[in-house]
Amino acid sequence: DDAGGDTFAAFPVVALLYGGSLYALATVAQERIREPWFATSGFAEAGRRIGLPIAALGLFVFTFAEAAEELGHAGDDLEGGVLTAFVALAAVAFLAAGALGVLQRRSALAEAGLLGVAVAATLLCSLAGGDGNAWAVLFNVLFAALAIGIVYAGYLSDEAWLVNLGVVLVAVDLVGRYFDVFWSALPRSLGLIGGGLVVLGIAYALERQRKRLLQRMAES
Secondary structure, eight states: OHHHHHHHHHHHHHHHHHHHHHHHHHHHHHHHOOOHHHHHHOHHHHHHHHHHHHHHHHHHHTTSHHHHHHHHHHGGGOOHHHHHHHHHHHHHHHHHHHHHHTSSOTTHHHHHHHHHHHHHHHHHHHHHOOOHHHHHHHHHHHHHHHHHHHHHHHHHHTOHHHHHHHHHHHHHHHHHHHHHHHGGGSOHHHHHHHHHHHHHHHHHHHHHHHHHHHHHHHHO
């Protein structure tokens, strides 16, 4: 029903906006606050490691046309306090992206730009609506850029956890696209066998690339 669809769309939206804001603000705090007590508190590191996967999960949901369609319809019932909270959370995410973009961090502009575009796309889809398939294509492009960008950002900043997370997201994206495109077209047993082979192949290839990249980072 409509209420169920709106609730379904709300969770990934909040995850994307909250997680993106948390990662951006924690990164800003890590770069700007040099006090020893803050460095030992672990707040910034925890915020980054929690916020980024949450944001990625929220974005991933909308790579499926059905979810993007639900997001487009959810905006029809946004009003009053719910609309205010939604816009306020999006505004915080935009401000966090802006603060991230002015850092001296080598990947800061790319990270801030991707967060800003993802927030803008979520706002436009929910408030303006439109074809769910078209929005899903855009969210797919954004998620692919996010996954690859995380690997690149981790390489630039010498952060192995970002590389590992990016590789996982690439695998999740490839597996998700397999099931999204082929699952309904194949017999269930053949789909399961094919899916298992795809997962194993992707895991093997990405693990090799991950180890090579981490080794290159250690040697540089």
